[in-house]
Amino acid sequence: MAPVGGQVNVQPVREDLLYKRFRRMKAPEFEGPTDPIAADNWLIDIQVILDFMRLTEQEKVLCASFALRKDARHWWMTVQMRRDVLAMDWQDFVTEFRAMYYNTEILAAQQDEFTSLQQGSMTVMEAVQKFEQLARLCPELVPTEREKVRRMMKMFRTDISKQVSAGSSPPTLVSDCVSRAIRAEYWINRDKEARAQIFKARKEEKVVVKQTQPRQSSESNQKGQTSGPTQNSKQFGRNKRKENFSGQGQQRNFPPKRNNRGIEGSNTDFPQCAKCGKKHLGVCRMGTNACYLCGKEGHYARNCNQNPQNQNQNQNQNLHVQAEM
Structure with missing residues (x-):
């Protein structure tokens, strides 16, 4: 290469050598999607490779057009029909490309998406x-760095944007804003994990308590059965005796018991009899033929005159005889 007029004169590279160099770079291909973001990403990727290869303006156009496929290849053929592509520079290619794949309607939709963009469930x-x-x-919507930071702060979730803007010096650069948001997201996630572990531990503790309660109740029931008759078993025995004594399926009424103070009520204060094992006063008549109510022999308690049920029957019979007379 020899300088000409103070500038470097780059000799044209043969197309076969240029093709081999470009293929070794493994440049991405473009098939012509309607998504302007995908088109813009391809344009950026291909431009990085072309700049690295240090090609001329015409060589950039030649290599970029070689990476076009399917619909994009048909579009480039229409450009060749109306323009001299060998005389085009890279900026002309970019202008034609954006005119095709950055149409007004799609860009308007992208602008609406940009203005209403929210982080939501996405990470920072x-x-x-x-x-x-x-x-x-949408470069016209973020003409300055400060405006870009402002829109980015509105995009972040409220819990993140509060921590990013906290302090006496809010961020003015995009890099500072992003780094603060990443730190805020990290500590927020740590706090959520800690609360989740506490909630999980409490939930497991409740499950353990529910599992141990039936076991304790069953153990207490077993102890009650081995130690002696409980109050429920006593009540069951009383009800069973009442059913056995009843001739028509009705419960039999026994005279009310009296405690050692002469007041009707519970016999829990009576001493326990060593003979029958029950609590009562007076002489134990168990094993004798004496009536449990009056103590006389020759009849049982159900036929005793001191039984309130027999007294009521006798009164009813006397009233009936008086009525007939």
Whole structure:
């Protein structure tokens, strides 16, 4: 290469050598999607490779057009029919490309998406990546760094944006805003994990308590059965005796018991009899032929005159005889 007029004169590279160099770079292909974000990503990727190869303006157009496939290849054929592509520079290619794949309707939809973009369930890095993609298509909406930071702060979730803007010096650069948001997201997630562990531990503790309660109740029932008759078993025995004594399925009424103070009520204060094992006063008549109510022999308690049920029957019979007389 020899300088000509103070500039470097780059000799044209043969197309076969240029083709081999370009293929070794494994450049991405473009098939012509209608999504302007995908088109913009391809344009950025191919431009990085072309700049690295240090090609001329015409060589950039030649290599970029070689990476076009399917619908994009048909579009480039229409450009060749109306323009001299060998005389085009890289900026002309970019202008034609954006005119085709950055149409007004699609860009308007991207602008609406950019203005209403919210982080939602995305991570900070996912939201920032989406923000940058849309910002490239809408440069007029973020003309300055400060405006870009302002829109990014509105995009973040409220809990993150509060921590990012906290302090005496809010962020003015995009890089500072993103780094603060990443730190805020980290500590917020740590706090959520700690609360989740506490909630899980409490839930497991409740499950353990519910599982141990039936076991304790069953153990207490077993102890009650081995130690002696409980109050429920006594009541069951009383009801069973009442059913056995009843001739018509009705419960039999026994005279009320009296305690050692002469007041009707419970016999829990009576001493326990060593003979029958029950609590009562007076002489134990168990094993004798004496009536349990009056103590006389020759009849049972159910036929005793001191039985309130027999007294009521006798009164009814006397009233009936008086009525007949």
